Amino acid sequence: MLIVQKYGGSSVADPARMENVARRVLSARLGGHDVVVVVSARGNTTDRLLDEAQKTNPGAAKREVDMLLATGEQCSCALLAMMIQGMGHSALSLNAYQAGITATSAHMSARIKSIDAHRIKAELDSNQIVIVAGFQGVNRRGDVATLGRGGSDTTAVALAAVLHADICEIYTDVEGVYSADPRIVTTAVKLPEISYFEMLELASLGANVLAKRSVGLAKKYGVRLVVKSSMKDCEGTVVKEEAKMEGIYISGVAVDKDIVRVSISGVKDEPGVWFKVFSIMNRDNIAIDFIQQVRHDDGTKDITFTVAKDEVEGAITALNGSTHRLGFNSVSHCGGIAKLSVVSTGMATNPGVPSMMFEALFDAGINIDSISTSEIRASVLIDTAEADRAANLVHEKFRNGKYIMG
Amino acid sequence: MLIVQKYGGSSVADPARMENVARRVLSARLGGHDVVVVVSARGNTTDRLLDEAQKTNPGAAKREVDMLLATGEQCSCALLAMMIQGMGHSALSLNAYQAGITATSAHMSARIKSIDAHRIKAELDSNQIVIVAGFQGVNRRGDVATLGRGGSDTTAVALAAVLHADICEIYTDVEGVYSADPRIVTTAVKLPEISYFEMLELASLGANVLAKRSVGLAKKYGVRLVVKSSMKDCEGTVVKEEAKMEGIYISGVAVDKDIVRVSISGVKDEPGVWFKVFSIMNRDNIAIDFIQQVRHDDGTKDITFTVAKDEVEGAITALNGSTHRLGFNSVSHCGGIAKLSVVSTGMATNPGVPSMMFEALFDAGINIDSISTSEIRASVLIDTAEADRAANLVHEKFRNGKYIMG
Numbered sequence: 001m002l003i004v005q006k007y008g009g010s011s012v013a014d015p016a017r018m019e020n021v022a023r024r025v026l027s028a029r030l031g032g033h034d035v036v037v038v039v040s041a042r043g044n045t046t047d048r049l050l051d052e053a054q055k056t057n058p059g060a061a062k063r064e065v066d067m068l069l070a071t072g073e074q075c076s077c078a079l080l081a082m083m084i085q086g087m088g089h090s091a092l093s094l095n096a097y098q099a100g101i102t103a104t105s106a107h108m109s110a111r112i113k114s115i116d117a118h119r120i121k122a123e124l125d126s127n128q129i130v131i132v133a134g135f136q137g138v139n140r141r142g143d144v145a146t147l148g149r150g151g152s153d154t155t156a157v158a159l160a161a162v163l164h165a166d167i168c169e170i171y172t173d174v175e176g177v178y179s180a181d182p183r184i185v186t187t188a189v190k191l192p193e194i195s196y197f198e199m200l201e202l203a204s205l206g207a208n209v210l211a212k213r214s215v216g217l218a219k220k221y222g223v224r225l226v227v228k229s230s231m232k233d234c235e236g237t238v239v240k241e242e243a244k245m246e247g248i249y250i251s252g253v254a255v256d257k258d259i260v261r262v263s264i265s266g267v268k269d270e271p272g273v274w275f276k277v278f279s280i281m282n283r284d285n286i287a288i289d290f291i292q293q294v295r296h297d298d299g300t301k302d303i304t305f306t307v308a309k310d311e312v313e314g315a316i317t318a319l320n321g322s323t324h325r326l327g328f329n330s331v332s333h334c335g336g337i338a339k340l341s342v343v344s345t346g347m348a349t350n351p352g353v354p355s356m357m358f359e360a361l362f363d364a365g366i367n368i369d370s371i372s373t374s375e376i377r378a379s380v381l382i383d384t385a386e387a388d389r390a391a392n393l394v395h396e397k398f399r400n401g402k403y404i405m406g
Numbered sequence: 407m408l409i410v411q412k413y414g415g416s417s418v419a420d421p422a423r424m425e426n427v428a429r430r431v432l433s434a435r436l437g438g439h440d441v442v443v444v445v446s447a448r449g450n451t452t453d454r455l456l457d458e459a460q461k462t463n464p465g466a467a468k469r470e471v472d473m474l475l476a477t478g479e480q481c482s483c484a485l486l487a488m489m490i491q492g493m494g495h496s497a498l499s500l501n502a503y504q505a506g507i508t509a510t511s512a513h514m515s516a517r518i519k520s521i522d523a524h525r526i527k528a529e530l531d532s533n534q535i536v537i538v539a540g541f542q543g544v545n546r547r548g549d550v551a552t553l554g555r556g557g558s559d560t561t562a563v564a565l566a567a568v569l570h571a572d573i574c575e576i577y578t579d580v581e582g583v584y585s586a587d588p589r590i591v592t593t594a595v596k597l598p599e600i601s602y603f604e605m606l607e608l609a610s611l612g613a614n615v616l617a618k619r620s621v622g623l624a625k626k627y628g629v630r631l632v633v634k635s636s637m638k639d640c641e642g643t644v645v646k647e648e649a650k651m652e653g654i655y656i657s658g659v660a661v662d663k664d665i666v667r668v669s670i671s672g673v674k675d676e677p678g679v680w681f682k683v684f685s686i687m688n689r690d691n692i693a694i695d696f697i698q699q700v701r702h703d704d705g706t707k708d709i710t711f712t713v714a715k716d717e718v719e720g721a722i723t724a725l726n727g728s729t730h731r732l733g734f735n736s737v738s739h740c741g742g743i744a745k746l747s748v749v750s751t752g753m754a755t756n757p758g759v760p761s762m763m764f765e766a767l768f769d770a771g772i773n774i775d776s777i778s779t780s781e782i783r784a785s786v787l788i789d790t791a792e793a794d795r796a797a798n799l800v801h802e803k804f805r806n807g808k809y810i811m812g
Contacts (some may be wrong), residue, residue: 057492071477086463
């Protein structure tokens with residue numbers, strides 16, 4: 001069997017943890033498998049390097065920031081290779097140049113274009129445990145480009161796809177994918193399995209277990225993913241095409257507090273307004289949700305929507321730069337809101353699922369600001385202060401009704 | 407003019423020092439020159455990384471150690487590029503892959519094989535200040551190999567040779583090449599110029615201003631070197647084919663305390679012994695000096711020679727591994743000795759130079775253990791405890807006789 005394993009920064013943060021990772025890698029190897037390992041930079045290395053770049057030049061070219069950041073993964077994969085060698089096994093580390101990972105030129109948010117895996121295959125053939133630096137690729141100019149958030153997960157899934165790995169194991173500091181964030185919802189349970197679709201919704205809903213793009217890539221290439229703990233020996237969560245689903249199961253209740261509401265006032269009430277708003281946001285790759293509008297008698301309207309907290313600055317800038325296209329009086333934004341979502345592929349054919357969420361919130365006297373739904377999720381916007389209590393109540397409601405598989 | 411500048415680790419050890427380097431680079435740029443900069447890893451980064459490798463696995467494959475070490479220079483060149491950008495100028499950093507530096511496969515002591523400078527030239531043509539990571543090359547397998555001691559100096563000289571640079575400036579924490587180590591000899595003076603030959607002797611005699619191999623490379627390709635201070639604005643020392651030399655000038659008095667005497671006892675007194683000793687040492691690239699032998703009546707002899715302190719272990723191992731070739735009773739080594747040398751190209755035609763050294767030592771009652779001379783240097787082995795005093799007295803003797811150009 002060929003196994004791709006990915007370990008995040010916290011799993012290799014110090015020598016003791018890295019040794020634990022080395023043992024885990026060896027256990028797969030000693031089980032007779034070929035193993036390719038993808039590692040992130042240790043602990044808070046990436047943040048530390050970003051901070052250094054920021055202090056050196058707040059406006060540093062992203063190309064240079066990438067040169068700096070990429071060293072984090074190069075260090076961790078070299079050290080892990082040394083540690084495995086110290087345990088008496090053959091291992092070698094590969095940076096993006098050596099691993100043949102080609103990326104787009106978008107520094108700090110590059111995408112993997114292709115992987116020339118001949119070196120990796122040759123090393124596997126000579127019985128090496130191959131350790132690849134996550135989060136990085138080489139662009140057309142021959143420069144290092146980092147892959148942005150969730151980059152190492154993406155490296156692992158892309159390698160698993162190209163190598164036709166039997167499984168891609170994503171090791172994290174949690175034990176798998178939960179029906180809700182266990183830090184918030186006390187009765188959250190670990191799911192034995194989940195579909196790509198559901199995982200995609202959960203990944204984009206603030207359940208930070210797996211990066212959304214890596215799930216999308218896994219779905220595209222049919223890579224079987226397992227999310228599991230790097231600390232404990234226990235079954236994780238399998239992410240695959242179709243999860244077992246007799247009856248209606250809720251895959252998760254998610255809370256996202258990192259959202260901000262953007263309000264545009266005095267927009268002319270005429271056709272094409274929303275098209276313009278979407279196209280302005282799309283240009284900068286900013287996703288919007290919870291769209292609302294209020295018409296006024298004077299032929300204008302106010303429109304609001306939500307964006308991720310770290311994109312609000314870009315959104316405001318983009319809007320202000322487009323006043324000529326989209327006539328309006330002013331743009332403002334405010335926080336204090338949270339998105340509470342329920343995800344279930346069974347929802348498409350069963351409208352009872354959203355109703356149960358609304359009922360739980362109603363019973364608790366929690367006000368719903370607005371609602372947004374897709375085929376497999378239902379989300380409500382509520383006051384941030386109520387978010388955790390609401391998540392617990394909604395989760396409890398579904399759990400009592402045996403809608404959560406755990 | 408095309409200038410290659412090299413800055414060592416101490417010159418970029420902290421943000422303030424790096425800013426000073428950035429200003430120096432810009433001053434050359436604003437003088438209308440094309441500038442290629444080579445930087446070492448900051449401060450004690452390389453030692454810190456080596457220590458980390460050692461702790462992770464004392465027997466780590468050198469290939470992996472190189473993966474780790476190479477990040478030091480990648481960080482410093484990225485940060486310097488950012489800093490220069492912050493001052494409003496175009497700059498970009500290049501690691502060994504990007505700079506096209508090909509090296510041999512000998513990890514941790516690789517040699518530069520060739521440089522494909524097309525990327526560097528293209529960046530210079532687009533008015534970039536190009537900052538190259540020193541100390542590293544890419545070997546035939548596509549792996550990073552570091553260049554060993556003096557590696558960044560060598561990178562700078564090799565780039566200057568390939569780019570046909572007008573000058574290669576080596577910035578250090580001293581002001582140039584001195585007639586003796588100013589920390590030891592109080593009356594040492596900075597030399598305005600020195601020949602490659604003399605610099606080669608001084609570099610191998612413990613005057614750690616320039617790595618010997620970089621001087622050899624500069625000589626081979628006729629690269630005009632200047633050694634100067636990264637802190638103070640003052641003339642440095644020019645290293646070139648033939649230094650001005652009317653009359654006899656002493657280029658330097660050097661003290662090397664990092665040597666050890668190796669003694670082999672009970673060697674059969676027959677032809678070929680020294681050939682064997684040299685060939686055993688050559689195999690591991692170990693230079694030997696101060697060769698002596700004492701014949702015994704029983705048909706055996708004891709032989710002694712000196713090696714650099716950090717090569718003594720290798721020397722002893724090599725000898726013990728060759729007992730079948732070179733019959734002997736035992737090998738031992740002892741320290742406590744220092745090499746005091748005088749370097750002058752004028753010496754070849756003027757035997758008075760060594761005599762003056764011997765006279766100074768005789769006057770001071772310092773015992774000479776043994777003597778070794780070449781065309782342009784005369785060295786004596788003395789007690790370490792006397793070394794500094796001896797260096798001062800010998801330097802003073804030459805200075806008083808106006809043999810030192812300052």
